[in-house]
Amino acid sequence: MIKVQDIIYVAHRVPDLDRMEAFLTDFGMVKAERRGERLFMRGAGPRPFIHMTEKGEPGFVACGFAASSMADLEKIAGKNGASGIEDIDGPGGGKRVRLEGPDGFRVDVCYGMGTVPELPLREPLRLNYARTKNRQGDLQRPAKEPARINKIGHCVWKVSDADKAIAWFRENLGMLVSDRLYLPDNEKQTLGTFLRLDRGAAWADHHTILCLHSPDEIKVHHCSFEVQDYDAVHIGGQWMQEKGWNREWGIGRHLLGSQVFDYWRDPWGHMFEHYADGDLLTASSKPGNYPALPENLAQWGPPVTPTFFS
Helix, strand or coil, rough: CCCEEEEEEEEEEEECCHHHHHHHHHHHHHEEEEEEEEEECCCCCCCCCCCEEEEEECCEEEEEEEEEHHHHHHHHHCCCCCCCCCCCCCCCCCCCEECCCCHCCEEEEECCCCCCCCCCCCCCCCCCCCCCEEECHHHHHHHCCCCCCCCEEEEEEEEHHHHHHHHHHHHHHHCCEEEEEEECCCCEEEEEEEEHHHHHHHCCECCCEEEECCCCCCCCEEEEEEEEEEEHHHHHHHHHHCCCCEEEEEEEEEECCCCCCEEEECCCCEEEEECCCCCCCCCCCEEEEEEHHHHHHHHEECCCCCCCCC
């Protein structure tokens, strides 16, 4: 077993790259490169790209993770249906092995991808609280702009068998369970499990993958991208709304993971999330177990939309 150390990109397929570039730019990404019929978009962090779009019929293509060494790629290459070690034909180069994940989803395990200089992000806003005043004499004036994506945070998959999918991620990528959701009247039936990276004593995001039990609709539910803070979520949401894009659900704060969230649809229905202020855990953090009830979906926010899970 290997232990992947980061999620580094996702890829979609759409028929109009110009339209996708416009959506992702308003969402807060920056164009890294166009190569033929592929579009690479980056965030403000050091990854050369965090989203790739190829031209074709709408759909999900792949999710990429960073291995800790070339030895990890050699360990998995050519085994259990995996590809051999390949060159990554994209900004930053590097090597990868393609795996067939749960329900045939493609998973890329990568190593040796280069980095790029980070792009500017405004400083996090200092906030005055009722009894703690952190901002004295400083005026609060964040710019009106797209949300400025920092990095990709997680990907949510609707799978035919959540328990089998969770086992796959644990056995093949070394992930850990953060929280589990179960059917309220049957605790043995898993409805969803949040999985995080195993970084030992180092902090990791509450989840990098969420598997939802959905035998009647197998698809990628959404991909999520981190922004600077609470205000960036709101300002970015206002920017998207004024540009005419379709909000799916938000703004609110999740319970499991604690993120402030805002969900948007691209022109072909793929869902993208802005988030800020997510929980961090180490390998020693104990997993939670919760019934799948509405109060465990969000701490506050508008009612979930009828189309959010479909």
